[in-house]
Amino acid sequence: MSKPLQQRVEHILDTVPGEKLDVIVQMEADRAITARLARAAGRAVRHRRLALTPRDLLPQPYGKPAVKPRKMEETASDRARLDQARAATFALKRIQESGWHSTDALMNNPMVQGALDRMLTPTRKSSLPKGEGPNRFWTSRAMPLRLTRWELARLPDKVAGIEDIHLNRRLSVPALLQTRRPEVEEKEVFHSTWGLERCNALAAWGLFGNRGRGVTIGLLDTGVDAEHPDLKGKIAHWAEFDYAGNQADKSQPHDSHTHGTHCAGTLVGGDGSGRCIGLAPEAKIAAALVLNGEQGGTDAQVLAGIDWAVDQGVDVISLSLGGLMMDPETPSTYTQAILSCVEAGIPVVVAIGNEGEQTTGSPGNDLFALSVGATDPQDRVAAFSGGRTQIIYESDYIDPADLPLIYSKPELTAPGVAVYSSVPGGSYQSFSGTSMATPHVAAAIALLLSTTSIRDKKAGLERVSTIQDLIIGSVTDLGESGPDHRYGFGRLDVLRAIGFAKKLGY
Incomplete structure (x- = not known):
């Protein structure tokens, strides 16, 4: 030992x-694969830590050679891109088989x-x-x-x-902080939520004519009310897991709480209330119940849900959950699972937690997660929103020469105060929390993917890196210059993210 x-x-x-x-x-795990992914992530972390503005993080234009040119990128032909996608698929299958055999x-x-x-x-x-x-x-x-x-x-x-x-670990359902509708929705924003307006989602719909069509979002939460008017017909896949990660037989879509339906509304909700509530209303959801009502859930349930979501072929995973961490050292419970998602080309978007400054939640504080804090209608970071400097002292994934590895969380913020969305029974309520901010980012990624050709041009790690660099690099810079513990690099702007992607050849 x-x-x-x-x-x-x-x-x-x-x-x-x-x-x-x-x-x-x-x-x-397979040392060669994880070491390659971890090295790339380590480079990205160092680059982010030294960046003075979000724009420093934007990816290279498509087809432009990187520092170390790759033959696949030099040809830039349709056949080369198809071969790259096939290679990524085969690599994922090898990882899956290795994952089974390793136990x-x-x-x-x-x-x-x-x-x-x-x-x-x-x-x-x-x-x-x-x-x-x-x-x-x-x-x-x-x-x-x-x-x-x-x-x-x-x-x-x-x-x-x-x-x-x-x-x-036992994971509680994040507290839902019920609030009244913000003044801006009473006086200025009449046909959508303030979050959609602030993230420029409405402008992105109008300019690019796409609302998430063809994208599937993995939602791991308390379940979902599939019969809600804003969500009906949008639940493409469903599963329920017990405390040990066993999938329940003959389970039908339902919400064991309220949390999951509210997050689902921000992801793909329609306008049944007279207001548009979802950033990507034409996307679909693969919903897994991993938090069972007031009982909460376990790490095993979430890990089982991640397996299942990848098997369903989702394009992005949204996790509005986690366990409180007061320590700067990051647990590795989720690292390998998120790395596997990265190898599959799937970004994992996670809430940073609701316990305030100098705290984080796991898996939101994992090096490889795209973590999200919460802002209010005045673009102020919410007092409850977590964030801190994290550190990895030892790791089986990171090159020892890079240790200890220090990084900042969250990467960005999004609307998370008084967010109006769906709740079970066909109703609507306003809640606050980093749980409410997270689906804004996951849905923004769905919009980005449905409006660009990133999925055709990038696979695996390169796809995830491109997505994250565009999402983080396009934010509205708030707080300190560069990354900080409160805003990350700044507040989400999906219109700008798609605009930069188009300009850079995606």
């Missing part, structure tokens, strides 16, 4: 009471098999298709286990290839 792994196991045993502990055991050592261990038998109730066992075993997460190379303290202490010595062991 490595010393860092031993220390993490001892920390869990010392700080968590109870005889049986719910953990997530993560296995080693075989766990599955074959007698001690683990005993723990799995305890987790699989007779009902669950009988519902498993022939040949299917307990749940495993391919994007994160991980498996949830309920172990005795004795088993946890000995597991790393019994099973080769364990990368890390995390608590399967």
Whole structure:
């Protein structure tokens, strides 16, 4: 057992009471792939940290050679782009297969098999298709286990290839801060929400004639009311997961709370209330219930939802959830899963959290997540919006020469105060939170993809980097020069993002 792994196991045993502990055991991943992605991300982080304005982050024009020219970019032919997309698809399949195989050592261990038998109730066992075993997460190379303290202490010595062991944390549904409609919507903005107006979504619709058509957004939340007038016909895929990440059989779309339907409205809602509420009303949603009402959810549920969303072929994932972190050191629970999404060309947009300055939420504080804070109608950052400097001291993904790696969160902000959107039962309410800001950014990415040719011209890491550089590089710069803990680089502007993309050849 490595010393860092031993220390993490001892920390869990010392700080968590109870005889049986719910953990997530993560296995080693393909070093070559993760190292390549991490190096690229590390370069991006250093570039962002030294940037004085958002415009410094904009990508190179399409077809212009980078510092190290690639043959694929030099030809810039349709055949070359198709070959690149095929290569990315094959690479993703290899990652998926590797993710499944990496947990075989766990599955074959007698001690683990005993723990799995305890987790699989007779009902669950009988519902498993022939040949299917307990749940495993391919994007994160991980498996949830309920172990005795004795088993946890000995597991790393019994099973080769364990990368890390995390608590399967309990995640609460983010608090919905109900507020009255802002004055600007009573006196100036009559036919949309102030958030759509402030992000220039309406102007983008009119100028480019597209509202998200052909894009699927993965929404991992409390579920969704698929019969809401603003959402009806827009839920393309549905799934529900339990605390261990097992998918529920015969589940039908529903919202176990209010949170998910409100976020869905900001993503793809229509104008049933007399106001347009969604930035990308022609996009579709792949909705996964990973937070079960007032009970909340677990990391395992979210990791299972990420697997499922990637399998559905989503173009972007929206996560208005997370667990509070007071420490600047970032947990790696979600790092591998988000890296797998990056390899698939899928940006992961995450709320930074609602506990105020010098706090963040996980996975919003992960190096590879695109994290979002909240602003009000006066472009002031909300007092509850999180943000801080994060640090990675040791990592299996980052080059040791780059450690410790210091970076700032969030990357940007979006409207998150008094956001008017759909709630279950065909109604509408105004809520505040970074949860409300996050779908503005995810939907802006949907608009960007539906209005440009980024998906045809870029794949995998290059696609995600291009999307993030355009979204961050086009913001309205607020706060300090360059990135800061309150605004990130600034407030979202989707019209400007699409404009820059068009100008740069996308």
